[in-house]
Amino acid sequence: MITSLRSLILPALTLASLLGLASPTLAGPQIQHWMAPTGARVHFVESRALPLVDIQVSFAAGTALDPADKAGLASMTQALLDAGAGDLDEQTIADRKADLGAQVRGGADNDRASLSLRSLSSSAELDAAVELVATLLARPSFPADVLERERARAIAGLREALTKPGTLAARAFNATLYAGHPYGNNTSPESLAAISRDDLVDFHRRHYGANRAAVAIVGDVDRATAERIAIRLTEALPQTEPATPPPPPAATSAQTFHIPHPSAQAHILVGQPGMAREDADYFPLLVGNYVLGGGGFVSRLTREVREQRGFAYSVYSFLSPQQVAGPFQIGLQTRGGQTEAALAVVRDTLNAFLAEGPSAEELQAAKDNLINGFGLRLDSNAKLLDHVAMIGFYGLALDWLDTYPAQVHKVSIEAVREAWQRRIRPDQLITVIAGGDGDRTTNGSGPAADAADGGN
Structure with missing residues (x-):
């Protein structure tokens, strides 16, 4: 019964009537x-x-x-x-x-x-x-x-x-x-x-x-x-010691780890600790990530790794904000024999993005998607609950949902470039490669050699 009610009522609701998000200035x-x-x-x-x-x-x-x-x-x-x-x-x-x-x-x-x-x-x-x-x-x-x-x-x-x-x-x-x-x-x-x-x-x-x-x-x-x-x-719960936040994570140093596995596909992860839930760079990092790898088929990583070179069916990046810095992560799968070539493209794409920031066209497309798509992330009680619970647990401002579109709207190319240069450092990136041994050629990069490779 609940499902049938939702299917009848939700399509009739417009984003403007539900959330008031027709423009960045309207209330949520x-x-x-x-x-x-x-x-x-x-x-x-x-x-x-x-x-x-x-x-x-x-x-x-x-x-x-x-x-x-x-x-x-x-x-x-x-x-x-x-x-x-x-x-x-x-x-x-x-x-x-x-x-x-x-x-x-x-x-x-x-x-x-x-x-x-x-x-x-x-x-x-x-x-x-x-x-x-x-x-x-x-x-x-x-x-x-x-x-x-x-x-x-x-x-x-x-x-x-x-x-x-x-x-x-x-x-x-x-x-x-x-x-x-x-x-x-x-x-x-x-x-x-x-x-x-x-x-x-x-x-x-x-x-x-x-x-x-x-x-x-x-x-x-x-x-x-x-x-x-x-x-x-x-009311029946006890009073306990107040919660103590975890300490900030230590800065990482660039390293590459190979994990032997007989799979043909190599699973590759690249990243470092990224941003906290309450972070001064939250919105520039968010908008920039859409351009880099969070925007699916319109992202730079997809264009360079998948479309232009065919190294992977899917490649992505994301930032996972937590109480202290959650991970920034780039991920992809590729044939073992082309692991290094694919990684080189990923690193070059990231380095170029850090140096240049987004283009004006990329920035506008990211803003349009994040603002116009925001209402779809809140178009049911259950989705709205997730955001309200997040705001409540982390103690965010009550108007966080109200101001989200405006905060995205005001992000500039310079703000993205400066935030990403401050926070994402090539000399701190951890790279993990698991598998791909079933496709790797005999060029000195077999499982034994990979297992011994602990750094760049």
């Missing part, structure tokens, strides 16, 4: 903010377009808090919140969600762990769904048998993933960019096996506090109802 969704009596931060957008309410509760309980020898603890804690809670077992919780037509999801990244709820806005269904989620958040039982099952599943999945060059490249890239930093933790079969039920209980007790909670609510309720929802979701 009105975000209301307050502190709940429990200490939780609350951000709320009233949206009456559909009889739905979307809620996300986020905690400063991300994977950066994992002990090095128990990497995966934060994710496992979050994943088992609905495995049993209070006097409800796993099956009862699943049945109750089905009976209410409620969707409960969650996840964990470096900075935060979250649980999200989508419910009908009718009081009976909404009240019962909020009550269920409040129980999951405050009284998870972490049944030992479910932990054993999910840990075995996670270990099996990880072992399978570790046979793939893409996984090997991503893990080596992350560990090298963030060596010695909490963001650099990678799970292993051993770290997952070391997690006990007591670890889950302790992690939850220390990090799932009301004072660490950021509650985002978007949907068909008024302010008074939103206030009651936020209190109910967090």
Whole structure:
């Protein structure tokens, strides 16, 4: 029923009526903010377009808090919140969600762990769904048998993933960019096996506090109802030690790592720590990345690597802002025998972009896409919730969505060039190449030689 309602109503909504984004100066969704009596931060957008309410509760309980020898603890804690809670077992919780037509999801990244709820806005269904989620958040039982099952599943999945060059490249890239930093933790079969039920209980007790909670609510309720929802979701949570932000990552030094694998395709990642969520260079870096490799088929990397030379079907770049500098990453796959040639084009393209910045035509195209496409990233309650939750968790300005188009609009060629020259340094780029051995020619670059090559 929910899906059919969305399919009927959403196409009838225009971006101008939903978001007021017809020009860079018009206002976006009105975000209301307050502190709940429990200490939780609350951000709320009233949206009456559909009889739905979307809620996300986020905690400063991300994977950066994992002990090095128990990497995966934060994710496992979050994943088992609905495995049993209070006097409800796993099956009862699943049945109750089905009976209410409620969707409960969650996840964990470096900075935060979250649980999200989508419910009908009718009081009976909404009240019962909020009550269920409040129980999951405050009284998870972490049944030992479910932990054993999910840990075995996670270990099996990880072992399978570790046979793939893409996984090997991503893990080596992350560990090298963030060596010695909490963001650099990678799970292993051993770290997952070391997690006990007591670890889950302790992690939850220390990090799932009301004072660490950021509650985002978007949907068909008024302010008074939103206030009651936020209190109910967090009133049974403890008060914990305030969250401590991770330290900034250390600057990297340019290195190249080869990981042997018999695949014909080499998986290549190039990058360094990039930008934080609150960053003075955020918008020049964002606009510049669209030109470099974030704009798909209109990006420079695609033109130079794919269209002009046919080295890769897909090549991209992205910046992933986090509480402290998240990764700047360029990625592609190419035949092993042409790895060095493809990498040379990537480096030349990046160096030229750093030296010159975008052309006037590239800059305008990037701005037009980012501004005109912004509304499509907010055209449903669920998409809007993601942004409101991000604003709430990271403490961004309430008008961040309002000012986004104008901030993009005012970016200049000089601002892009200067920001990229400040922040992206060729002498700090990490390069990871995994696989390609099945296609590599016998020119002294076989697996044994590659494994020994630790630098440029």
